[in-house]
Amino acid sequence: MAKRAVQILMAGCLLICLAAPDAASQKSFMSLDEIRPGMKGKARSVFSGSKIEEFDVEILGVLHNWRPRGDLILAKASGPQVDYAGISAGMSGTPVYIEGKLIGAMAYTWPFSKDAIAGITPIGEMLEIRTPAIGTGPSRSAPEPRERGEAELSELGISPGGIKAIETPLLISGFHPAVLRIIEKETSGLNVIVAQTGGAGDAVVPDTLVPGAALAAQFVTGDGLVAAIGTVTYTEGDWVLGFGHGLSLGGLVSIPMSTAFVHAVLPSIAGSLKIASPSRMVGTITNENLSGIFGRLGNVPKLIPVDISVKTDRDEQRDFHFNVMTNDLLTGTLAGWGAANALVTVAGSVGDMTIDAKSKTTLFDERGRAQVFEYADVFFTNDAASDIAKMVSVPVELLLRNEFEKARIQSVQCTFLVKRDHRVASIEEIYVSPQVAVPGDSIEVMVRLKPYRGESFFERLSVAVPPACEGGSLKVLASSAPDMRVWEAQSTNRRLPATNLQQLISQITSAGNGNRLECVIYSQKEEAGIGGKAFPSPPSSFSNVLRSTTRSGAVVEKPAAVLAGSSLKTDYVIEGSRSVSVKLKRQKAGR
Numbered sequence: 001m002a003k004r005a006v007q008i009l010m011a012g013c014l015l016i017c018l019a020a021p022d023a024a025s026q027k028s029f030m031s032l033d034e035i036r037p038g039m040k041g042k043a044r045s046v047f048s049g050s051k052i053e054e055f056d057v058e059i060l061g062v063l064h065n066w067r068p069r070g071d072l073i074l075a076k077a078s079g080p081q082v083d084y085a086g087i088s089a090g091m092s093g094t095p096v097y098i099e100g101k102l103i104g105a106m107a108y109t110w111p112f113s114k115d116a117i118a119g120i121t122p123i124g125e126m127l128e129i130r131t132p133a134i135g136t137g138p139s140r141s142a143p144e145p146r147e148r149g150e151a152e153l154s155e156l157g158i159s160p161g162g163i164k165a166i167e168t169p170l171l172i173s174g175f176h177p178a179v180l181r182i183i184e185k186e187t188s189g190l191n192v193i194v195a196q197t198g199g200a201g202d203a204v205v206p207d208t209l210v211p212g213a214a215l216a217a218q219f220v221t222g223d224g225l226v227a228a229i230g231t232v233t234y235t236e237g238d239w240v241l242g243f244g245h246g247l248s249l250g251g252l253v254s255i256p257m258s259t260a261f262v263h264a265v266l267p268s269i270a271g272s273l274k275i276a277s278p279s280r281m282v283g284t285i286t287n288e289n290l291s292g293i294f295g296r297l298g299n300v301p302k303l304i305p306v307d308i309s310v311k312t313d314r315d316e317q318r319d320f321h322f323n324v325m326t327n328d329l330l331t332g333t334l335a336g337w338g339a340a341n342a343l344v345t346v347a348g349s350v351g352d353m354t355i356d357a358k359s360k361t362t363l364f365d366e367r368g369r370a371q372v373f374e375y376a377d378v379f380f381t382n383d384a385a386s387d388i389a390k391m392v393s394v395p396v397e398l399l400l401r402n403e404f405e406k407a408r409i410q411s412v413q414c415t416f417l418v419k420r421d422h423r424v425a426s427i428e429e430i431y432v433s434p435q436v437a438v439p440g441d442s443i444e445v446m447v448r449l450k451p452y453r454g455e456s457f458f459e460r461l462s463v464a465v466p467p468a469c470e471g472g473s474l475k476v477l478a479s480s481a482p483d484m485r486v487w488e489a490q491s492t493n494r495r496l497p498a499t500n501l502q503q504l505i506s507q508i509t510s511a512g513n514g515n516r517l518e519c520v521i522y523s524q525k526e527e528a529g530i531g532g533k534a535f536p537s538p539p540s541s542f543s544n545v546l547r548s549t550t551r552s553g554a555v556v557e558k559p560a561a562v563l564a565g566s567s568l569k570t571d572y573v574i575e576g577s578r579s580v581s582v583k584l585k586r587q588k589a590g591r
Contacts, residue, residue, distance in 0.1 A: 030101035041098035044212030052212040055079030073120035082116040085267040089167040090274030093231035093242040105233040107244025121244040129294040171197040174224035178349035178385040205279040214260035216278035222322040227278040254301040255285040308342040336393030340385040347418040356417040362410040377512030425449040425572035440467040479577030481513040520565040
């Protein structure tokens with residue numbers, strides 16, 4: 001009996017010990033039920049260097065269910081740090097305490113407000129970002145009427161509809177102004193403010209994260225830096241909560257998490273901004289949603305190396321190395337920014353350029369098999385930064401977001417040979433010989449090309465007519481390789497949608513080669529429809545009459561059937577296309 005009592009006592013002690021950490025955590029929080037207008041407290045954030053400073057807050061009210069399954073605490077901040085600059089970009093995640101208990105993170109504000117008014121994401125909602133096994137936050141009561149918080153806003157002359165998330169500084173270092181303009185354009189719909197920064201240098205930055213400290217989500221490292229800056233809200237053991245709102249990157253993520261150094265706060269009527277620099281990587285952000293970000297200290301995620309070599313016709317050459325985060329939505333874009341930055345840093349961003357570009361991407365499919373995807377193109381541009389960014393980013397995005405299987409990018413390598421001239425030739429006309437062909441014979445195609453500010457010249461291609469062709473007429477089409485791929489997709493059955501990853505890679509690979517002149521011969525039959533009946537392959541006289549009348553009917557061209565083709569590489573980027581018809585004799589019996 002005594003032995004049984006001891007076992008029960010030990011089991012009870014064990015349960016108490018297991019529950020103690022969670023109970024202690026609960027005691028450090030204040031739930032929404034306890035929060036009342038007029039309560040005063042403190043908030044913590046970094047405004048210079050790595051020093052965490054406190055300032056005052058006063059609760060105005062609570063907006064219940066202001067978004068689906070979300071509440072918002074309203075507070076007025078005061079103190080020398082915010083009286084002049086207000087709620088600054090980079091303060092997202094600033095922890096707010098009442099009676100020493102954490103109530104949540106500053107995450108929202110009202111632009112052009114006279115006072116420093118903040119919307120606070122409740123800590124209970126932020127704790128839900130964690131996996132259920134880690135624990136649960138304080139419970140929430142049933143929603144109360146929203147008027148309580150709205151009335152407080154009305155007294156301050158602020159419209160509830162004007163609320164927006166505190167902007168996240170997207171801090172950029174080592175990037176050319178032309179690329180900065182691309183970044184600003186491509187992030188214009190997101191809740192970020194793009195600003196240039198530099199490295200932290202020899203600044204002393206703590207090697208860990210604590211509530212109120214500056215927190216960086218690093219997207220790009222190496223010869224350029226891209227990072228989003230916010231504030232740590234709460235830590236427990238090896239995990240970290242911050243920001244109080246999401247980064248719009250799709251939930252489960254793998255982003256390097258680092259400490260940061262704040263150089264200064266730049267006051268502005270339009271919106272103040274923390275200028276900061278990421279410092280030491282200390283862990284990984286693994287999840288994000290509308291309530292904030294969640295990360296773990298310790299292991300840092302593996303980044304994707306992007307290596308770029310740029311050479312010009314003026315013997316300028318330089319190599320660049322970037323590392324970009326792994327993310328289906330963002331990896332391609334980040335690699336494109338790095339490629340564009342490398343190019344314009346060496347060759348400049350203004351003026352006509354002809355670029356011979358090659359990229360090599362190594363990836364692993366979901367079965368762990370390595371595949372090498374190579375893409376090459378020669379094109380003319382007077383907007384080098386934008387065009388190179390697209391040339392690198394689009395194929396990577398297509399691979400990562402393909403509908404067939406999970407693909408993992410291992411590395412990206414690019415080489416760019418830049419000529420500062422306008423090496424473009426337009427197709428003026430094509431001539432064929434003979435104009436009446438016999439199945440099995442070859443058609444000689446002469447393509448007249450007109451270079452920019454140059455004399456016209458001819459290129460010759462030969463295309464064999466398949467022996468099995470029937471009599472009638474054929475068409476000959478000449479264009480650049482990229483334009484031919486577009487025509488095939490629109491007018492033939494040759495460019496069917498990919499049905500697996502390998503086919504997708506093949507289609508992407510064939511989309512370049514702007515300096516390649518291509519020629520095809522094809523047939524295209526018509527089908528006439530009138531009175532609900534179809535007339536396949538109608539005589540041309542019937543089709544012409546049907547087209548010229550107002551009778552209810554239609555002439556539809558069926559998909560073109562490509563019969564044969566030929567191509568050659570030129571010294572120019574090819575533009576335009578031309579086509580001509582060729583009559584086809586029936587083969588004589590016995591030939």
